[in-house]
Amino acid sequence: MRKLIYLISIIMFIFKTSASANYEKKIYDFSIESITGETMNFKDYKNKVILIVNTASYCGFTKQYDELQKLWDLYKSKGLIVIGVPSNSFNQEKKKNSEVKKFCEVNFDIDFPLTTITEVKGKNSHDLFKWAEKNHGKSAVPKWNFHKILINKEGKIEDTFSSFTKPMSKKIINRIEQIL
Helix, strand or coil: CHHHHHHHHHHHHHCCCCCCCCCCCCHHHCEEEECCCCEEEHHHHCCCEEEEEEECCCCCCCCHHHHHHHHHHHHHHHCEEEEEEECCCCCCCCCCHHHHHHHHHHHHCCCCCEECCCCCCCCCCCHHHHHHHHHHCHHHCCCCCCCEEEECCCCCEEEEECCCCCCCCHHHHHHHHHHC
16 A cells, blocks of 8 residues: 555656746736737736636637636726736737737727737747746646636735636636635
């Protein structure tokens, strides 16, 4: 029995996917360009809870924009910041920022912050996503569009959610309410 427990422990250690989370940097050390060209400094969101979502206009999950807007409307006064990061990392985004902005406003009445079209995986990913992987492991790397990264008030990754997890799911809402 001891050998079995020992073997399982070794296997779990080998296949562990989360990083050490030493956090040499926090999210507040980063900035990203907004969809209209201004710099979005994450230091402006200190003591807020931040939900970062890589988005795409031509994805089957695009209707999640509706729930992201609802989430933003419900919790922004309590300290939640929702940030959409349009990305063509999965070849499902428009080519121009102005087209993405218009698409989001016309089809989903989005008024939460959006960034410019940004790479979210691989060697050309934005430093924010490299930081997320370094500190939270592979679960922070978007596997598809509408992957969600939840940042706590300390500027560290609290949790991540797959594309299949809807923004208004109990799973996400419960986590947000726990850390607000």
